[in-house]
Amino acid sequence: MTAQLGALVATHLSDRRRSVLAWGLPLGLMSAFIVAIFPSVEDSISKAVQGYPQGLKEAFGIGQLSNVEQYLQAEMLSLIVPLAMGYLAVRAIASGLTGAAESGRLDVLLSAPVSRARVVAAGFLATAAELALVLLVTALLTGLGSVLAGSGLDAGRAAEGFANVWPLALLFAGCGAIAAGFSLRTSVVTGSVAGLLVAMYVIDLAGRLDPSLSDLRYVSVFKYYGNAIEDGIEPLAFLGVTLAACALAAVGAWLFERRDLAA
Amino acid sequence: MNETPAIETERLTKRYGSHRGIEDVSFEVRAGEVFGFLGPNGAGKTTTIRTLLDLIHPTSGSARIFGLDSRRDSVAIRARLGNLPGDFGFGREASGREAVRLLARLRGVDGGGRAEELAERFRADLDRPLGQLSRGNRQKIGLILAAFHRPELLILDEPTGGLDPLMQEEFLALVAEERERGCAVFLSSHELDEVQRVCDRVGIVRGGRLIAVERIADLLGKARRRFTVELRDPAGLERLRELPGVADLELAGGRATFTAGDLDPVVRELAGHHVVDLEATHPSLEEVFLGYYDEGEAAS
Secondary structure, rough: OOHHHHHHHHHHHOOOOHHHHHHHHHHHHHHHHHHHHHHHHHHHHHHHOOOHHHHHHHOOOOOOEEEEEHHHHHHOOOOOOHHHHHHHHHHHHHOOOOOHHHOOHHHHOOOOOOHHHHHHHHHHHHHHHHHHHHHHHHHHHHHHHHHHHOOOOOHHHHHHHHHHHHHHHHHHHHHHHHOOOOOHHHHOOOHHHHHHHHHHHHHHHHHHHOOHHHHHHOOOOOHHOOOHHHHHHHHHHHHHHHHHHHHHHHHHHHHHHHHHOOO | OOOOEEEEEEEEEEEHHHEEEEEEEEEEEEEOOHHHHHHEOOOHHHHHHHEEEEEOOEEEEEEEOOOEEOOHHHOOOOOOOOEEEEOOOOOOEEEEEHHHHHHHHHOOOOHHHOOOOOOOOOOOOOOOOOOOOHHHHHHHHHHHHHOOOOOOOOEEOOOOOOHEEEEEHHHHHHHHHHHHOOEEEEEEEEOHHHHHHHOOOOEEEEEEEEEEEEEEEHHHOOEEEEEEEEOHHHHHHHHHOOOOOEEEEEEEEEEEEEEEEEEEHHHHHHHHOOOOEEEOOOOOOOHOOOOOOHHHHHHO
């Protein structure tokens, strides 16, 4: 059983080996650029932020931009990295399920003594590993940018900031597994979950901007995302979102077991 | 000899909402038997195969493979069979060797030697990415993946699609060898020549229903034969028209051509004449098959 799971995960990762660099490099280079320019823009940014409306600052989690960690949070970790990684997560799991169904590979895999649940589990685990690798590449390049520019980024806090994106993105992999339980078309799965990702972000944003909508934030995973680069990882939220992602993947596996894999 | 049928279906039915899939399909494939499953595109061949493999779930009825329930025991069943899907694919980037390695790990077997042997036999390139191979060469990889672990049952959906004639011969030889080994083969095809050459029995599926299951020899034996007769006195040919079972009679230049199911009345009639020439031909499987379809269309 473990050997089967290992073989499926290894194959999935091998198929998507380019994605680690294709996503990690641009995100990492962009983050590196952000931390690298911070020393030269620090003063002007701080002054500019003071002039931002309070609501806007709260909505985007911008307090002070007096250090490079705050700047990295505002420019990358509050929006771009979570959205990009959430989208990558659903793309990755869809490639192992609906993509495999479309290419014919799923039929071949399921000619072997492998349960469909195991195929879903392998896709989910491989996606978790892929997300971790992309975040690692991104974090390493960001750290390199800081070292080269002398920005003084705290490596430990930056690592926490990037690591905190992992459960959030993984949750959308779980949603992707559920979507694959209903549709075997990659475009439908990625489109619907990407829509959910954006909707959750917008709900959280609206809840932060308008106190009367703040209760809505409970349905959005972004409520539990926080600001780990400044406040550290919130263990309960990290674990809770990770477990929720696993639960969604389990439901997805259950649905996938029961559906027809039509030609 | 193992008495448990390799495949046994009982009123297997699959409907897609209001659309027909297959209806009340019942048949049996014995161990060591090559069973041809014939029908044109859309008749229900692939639906039957996908139901056997638990890729789609039956609306009603049941299928047992090696005596095991096709749904409940699907994983255990798949450990013992090999399958070539109708539209074989494995992605564009993986090579045949990578696919064999993965399938071997999933099956918990080595199988590398047998895969190499089959690759050599089919002149298959295991090292090129599948996306760079022609359809026929991809199909060879599919055949290797289906057979490399020496399964007890081979399920092959249109296996020779894209194969050149030489490789089709090699494929038929492989099927014969697998049968010798005791492997049952369920072969869906509309290549009637290959079915006639290699299958022990055939099932004919039309409009989602299995309309005949026969040994090839019986199917051909039961079928109406075509006669060409020349008599010294052509006037005697007219009497053939009145014989029971004679049909499609055509008279031209002292010769008659007709079809007949029962030989005896024809022979008795001709015995009273001076027969100059007589030729009787069995129909090909293709003619028999088309006959079933013509009957179906006439009935509907």
